[in-house]
Amino acid sequence: MSLCREFETTLVAYASKDGQPIGHPQAGQEAVAAGVCAALVPGDRVLSTHRAHGHAVAIGCDLDRLALELYGSGEGTCRGRAGEMYVSQPDVGYFGGTQIVAGNLPMATGLALSAKLSGRDRIAVAFVGDGGVNQGVFGEALNLAAIWSLPVIFVVENNGYAQTTSTEYATAGRIVDRGAAYGISSTAVDGQSALQVHDVIREARQRAARGDGPTLVEARTYRYEGHYYGDQHRRYRTQAEFESWLARDPIALLRQVAIEAGVDEGALAAITAQARDQCVAAFERARGGREAMLADLLDGVFTDPSLDRR
Amino acid sequence: LIGADGMSRTKYWKACNDALRQEMTRDRSVIVLGEDVAGAPGRAGDGFVDAWGGPFGITRGLIKEFGPDRVRDTPISEAGFLGLAAGLAADGYRPWVDIMFTELMPVAWDQLTNRIARTHYLSAGQLQMPITVKTFGECYSAVCHFPGLVCVAPSDAYTAKGLTVAAIRADDPVVIFDSLKLLRSQAEVPDGDYLVELGRARVLRAGTDVTLLGIGATTALCLQAAAELEQAGLSAEVVDLLTLAPWDVPTVTESVRKTGRLVVVDFDHPSCGLATDICARITRTAWDRLLAAPVTVTPPPVPAMSMDASAAMAAMYLPDAAGVAATATKIAGTGPGRQ
Numbered sequence: 040m041s042l043c044r045e046f047e048t049t050l051v052a053y054a055s056k057d058g059q060p061i062g063h064p065q066a067g068q069e070a071v072a073a074g075v076c077a078a079l080v081p082g083d084r085v086l087s088t089h090r091a092h093g094h095a096v097a098i099g100c101d102l103d104r105l106a107l108e109l110y111g112s113g114e115g116t117c118r119g120r121a122g123e124m125y126v127s128q129p130d131v132g133y134f135g136g137t138q139i140v141a142g143n144l145p146m147a148t149g150l151a152l153s154a155k156l157s158g159r160d161r162i163a164v165a166f167v168g169d170g171g172v173n174q175g176v177f178g179e180a181l182n183l184a185a186i187w188s189l190p191v192i193f194v195v196e197n198n199g200y201a202q203t204t205s206t207e208y209a210t211a212g213r214i215v216d217r218g219a220a221y222g223i224s225s226t227a228v229d230g231q232s233a234l235q236v237h238d239v240i241r242e243a244r245q246r247a248a249r250g251d252g253p254t255l256v257e258a259r260t261y262r263y264e265g266h267y268y269g270d271q272h273r274r275y276r277t278q279a280e281f282e283s284w285l286a287r288d289p290i291a292l293l294r295q296v297a298i299e300a301g302v303d304e305g306a307l308a309a310i311t312a313q314a315r316d317q318c319v320a321a322f323e324r325a326r327g328g329r330e331a332m333l334a335d336l337l338d339g340v341f342t343d344p345s346l347d348r349r
Numbered sequence: 350l351i352g353a354d355g356m357s358r359t360k361y362w363k364a365c366n367d368a369l370r371q372e373m374t375r376d377r378s379v380i381v382l383g384e385d386v387a388g389a390p391g392r393a394g395d396g397f398v399d400a401w402g403g404p405f406g407i408t409r410g411l412i413k414e415f416g417p418d419r420v421r422d423t424p425i426s427e428a429g430f431l432g433l434a435a436g437l438a439a440d441g442y443r444p445w446v447d448i449m450f451t452e453l454m455p456v457a458w459d460q461l462t463n464r465i466a467r468t469h470y471l472s473a474g475q476l477q478m479p480i481t482v483k484t485f486g487e488c489y490s491a492v493c494h495f496p497g498l499v500c501v502a503p504s505d506a507y508t509a510k511g512l513t514v515a516a517i518r519a520d521d522p523v524v525i526f527d528s529l530k531l532l533r534s535q536a537e538v539p540d541g542d543y544l545v546e547l548g549r550a551r552v553l554r555a556g557t558d559v560t561l562l563g564i565g566a567t568t569a570l571c572l573q574a575a576a577e578l579e580q581a582g583l584s585a586e587v588v589d590l591l592t593l594a595p596w597d598v599p600t601v602t603e604s605v606r607k608t609g610r611l612v613v614v615d616f617d618h619p620s621c622g623l624a625t626d627i628c629a630r631i632t633r634t635a636w637d638r639l640l641a642a643p644v645t646v647t648p649p650p651v652p653a654m655s656m657d658a659s660a661a662m663a664a665m666y667l668p669d670a671a672g673v674a675a676t677a678t679k680i681a682g683t684g685p686g687r688q
Contacts (some may be wrong), residue, residue, distance in 0.1 A: 084440075118473040125471040134439060135472070139459045145429045146464060149436015156380075156418060156442075163436070176459075179429030186424065340470050340496050342477055342520040346548050349595035 040073040040290050041234060041314040043093040046102065049318035050092070050109065055317045057326060059110050062123035064264035065093035070289030071196050071258045072097035074236025075164060078244055083134050084150040084163040086143040088196075089124045090262075091136035094166055100128045106321040107203060112328030119331035140201070141171035144180035144193065151184065151191035151253075162190040162247040164240075170201025172214050178221075181255070185221040190247035192240060193218070195257045196230065202266045230258030231289045234296065260289075270331030359532065359538040361531045362406045363510040364506035365483075368513035369408065369445065371542065373415050375563070377515055380437060381420045382430050383447025390422035404449050405485070425455040435464050438480045443517055451486030452654060461529070465522045466497035481516040483500055483525045487565065487616035490623045492524055493594035499523040499547055500593040502565030506536035508591055511545030519547060528566035528616075550597040552604060556586035558676045559610040562601060562627065564590045567614040573670035574677060581674075583681055593623055601627065602634040609640030612677050614668055619647040640681040646673050 047066050065072070068090070076085065076097040087094040093103055101116065108115025108126050115121075116128050121312045127135030134150065135242045147165035154161040171177055172195060184191050195214050199206050206214075218225030224246065228239045236258055243254035261284035266273030273281070294307055340347050359367070373379045386408040386433065388401030402409035412420040423430040427448055434444035440470035448454055454461065465478050493500045499521050503509035552567065554575055559573035568589045575585035588604050590596055605611045611631055615624035628643035646668045653666050 077367065116473075117471055117475070120473055123470040125467065127472045127475060129439070129472070134476070137463060138462060140532020142432070142459050142463060146436040146439070148429070149433035149438070150440055151436070152433060153437050153440035153442060157440075176432065178434070179424075179426035181423060183429050183433060194651060238594045256618050269419075335473075339474050341499070342469060342474070343547070346499065346521065346595050347596065 040293060042071040042144050043069040043072055043096045043127070043319070045311070045314040045318045046092065046096045047323050048093035050057045050106070053322040053326065054109070055234050057110070060122065061268040062092060062109070063090040063266065064262060064268050065090050067263040067289070068164045068196055068198060068230065069093060070233040070293070071194065071230045071236055071260055072171050074233040075194055075240050077233075078237050078240035079132070079162075079164065082132065082159065083244075084134055084147070084161070084221055086134050086150075086163070086165045087136035088140060088143070088166050088168050088171065089136050089138055089311060090168065091123050091126070091198075091215045094136070095126060095133055096126070097132045098133045100126075100133050102317060102321040105212070106325035107328045110325040110328055111331055112325060113331040113335040114328045118335040120336065140176070141177040141180070143167075143168050143176035144171075144184070147191050147193075148180050148183045148189055151247075151272075152187065154190050155187075160248055162192065162244055163206075164192045164194060166196060168201065169195060169197040169199065169206040169210060169214060170204070171195075171318050172217060173209060173294065177217075181218065181221045181223060181253070184253035185223050188250065188252035190250070191253045192243045192247060193253065193255045194240070195255065196260055197257055198260050198262045200262075200266070215255065215257040223255050225255040225257070227257045227259065230260030231287045231292055233289060233293050355539045355540040357540055358509075358535050359506050361506040361509050361527075364510035364536075364538050365513055365527070366408045367538070368411055368510040368517070369411060371413065372514060372517045373411065373419065376443065376517075377446060378441060379419070379443045381408055381415075381445050381447070382423055382434055383408075383410060384423055386447055386450060387417065387420050388423045390417070401402050404447060407447070407483070408471050412445065416630055427453050431457040432460040432464060434480050435460060435468065435478060439468070439476050440480045443479045443481070445481040445483065445517060448482055448484045451484050451488040454484060454488070454492065460589050461492070462495050462499070466495045469521065476521045477520045479520045480522045480523060481513070482522070483513075485524065485526065485527050485529050487528065487591055488528045488618065489524075490617045490621065493623055495658055497522070501547065501591060502526045502528070502593055503531070504563060504565055504568035504589045504591065505531065505534060506538050508545050508589070510538055511543055511685065512591065513544070513549070515544040515547050516680065518602065523547065526565060530566040532568075534543055542669070545591065548592045548595060548597060548602040550591055551589050552600070553589050554587040556584040556608065558584045558608055559612060559681050560586045560591060560601070560604045560608045561611045561673060561677060562588045562611060564593065564613070564615050564623065567616055567668065570670045570673050571614055574673035577670065577674045578677055581678065583624065583678065585677060596627065598630055598634060601631060605631050605635040605643070606638040610677075611635075611640055611643035612646060612673060612680065613643065614646045614673050616648065616667060618652075619645065619650050622647065643675060644680055646676050
């Protein structure tokens with residue numbers, strides 16, 4: 040969680056100075072990304088939304104190469120081609136985000152079907168926002184996952200807003216009930232509690248792995264920044280609402296639990312400091328990274344090089 | 350064109366069916382997905398297996414040979430199951446996906462363009478999308494627009510089998526545009542293993558005065574028009590494009606540099622289309638040899654469906670061989686060679 044937070048803080052600080060894109064901030068939502076990813080095992084597949092860098096960090100993408108990618112460097116994870124939305128690192132299970140808010144849910148069902156057909160102990164997780172639940176493929180993917188009992192978890196990060204449009208306005212009924220409508224095991228969880236998220240996902244993972252099919256988890260959360268960095272988000276959110284969520288900061292909540300459980304405060308501070316150092320080092324490296332060259336960008340449209348550059 | 354042994358006179362749909370059977374036998378990672386591909390799924394308990402034989406017979410018999418895990422009927426969720434295929438492909442499977450008609454393709458547009466076309470490139474080769482999407486219809490230009498997708502249009506049963514095999518074996522996503530007009534056409538097709546190489550056009554008939562370029566079902570019109578033109582003393586070369594994107598610029602260029610004239614015959618909508626794209630490219634690559642401006646023969650710019658609503662609509666809408674011959678005659682009457 041600290042790493043997700045520090046990565047974004049450092050990204051904002053460096054990218055603002057260097058004129059690089061910041062993308063879609065996730066500060067405030069870290070408990071969902073971290074809680075989910077901590078409950079997965081190596082080999083599991085994760086797909087993101089376009090609020091993606093928190094998920095990429097939580098699943099364990101290489102931070103140096105991720106920072107380089109966000110800086111458009113040819114040394115980035117995807118040679119500077121993908122940026123925040125499409126960056127992927129499949130060797131750690133990260134299959135990337137998408138511009139289309141529910142666009143990755145079908146692919147998650149395919150990764151889950153692959154696991155099922157090959158008999159591997161492996162599941163797929165698709166993150167989706169509250170905005171994504173109103174796209175048609177949300178329903179298509181839930182249906183496919185249900186009829187074929189696929190090992191997939193749909194994690195709805197309900198942060199209350201799709202860009203500037205409130206969930207209350209745009210979404211009929213309760214999101215968690217939409218899973219139940221397909222006969223999918225569905226749970227609503229406090230998205231500010233990493234431990235609660237973790238427990239729910241661990242159980243869902245066990246269900247998926249033993250062949251009992253998909254789960255939908257609605258995690259209620261909040262983003263502290265706007266839809267994008269620089270969005271005047273206070274124009275559509277009240278001070279009272281904002282403060283009520285700041286008071287339930289996911290990192291502070293977990294810290295409190297840890298302290299009550301007897302963890303030394305110094306050790307907790309060290310985690311944060313270490314995360315910060317790691318992120319600062321990553322962005323220092325990104326700042327000095329080699330810019331993407333034509334060869335980074337023109338080749339590899341196809342696997343067959345004879346089809347490229349035509 | 351690689352390999353060949355015994356030949357059989359084979360219908361187009363059967364050639365596609367044979368290609369699937371051959372590749373599914375050869376490679377366990379090939380999975381067939383689509384609406385009604387198994388024909389009455391979920392009723393095996395009542396004795397209904399392969400009861401219908403799949404759309405147009407393309408998947409007939411496969412469920413009995415390869416079982417429901419590999420011949421997988423989908424709900425009517427084109428975006429859902431095309432995206433699902435992307436997930437299978439990212440994990441090393443080779444899905445062959447039936448999107449029954451090109452009119453259904455826009456329903457799955459995001460999956461095809463943002464996901465399948467872009468993934469290999471944007472992941473810098475970490476992920477591959479070895480997917481074959483097969484559809485009936487001629488609305489291919491819009492799909493050809495997206496870099497990252499290989500688009501092909503077989504022109505007969507021989508190329509249908511060879512291109513299907515090439516598509517399934519390719520590590521890149523390939524969209525096959527079959528024509529319903531060719532469904533029952535017959536050709537000599539090798540019984541065994543062969544493939545028609547992606548990215549290559551073929552010259553079907555040599556000529557000196559004009560190049561007629563066929564795309565899928567229009568190749569037959571070009572051959573017919575070439576025979577008519579021969580009677581009138583005009584020598585037409587017929588090129589069969591086969592791969593629509595990325596198309597074979599050198600082969601078409603070579604032909605037009607020889608004849609000096611190009612007629613592209615296309616069943617797709619005319620604006621921003623493949624035919625005009627080919628004319629623009631060839632105008633540059635054959636400029637110093639052109640005897641006439643390259644021209645297109647296409648349907649009029651009306652949003653008709655590729656499935657004909659009526660005989661009158663079909664007659665108004667689609668180019669025919671006589672029209673191709675007339676256009677060729679007209680441009681052959683221009684330029685220094687024919688003055």
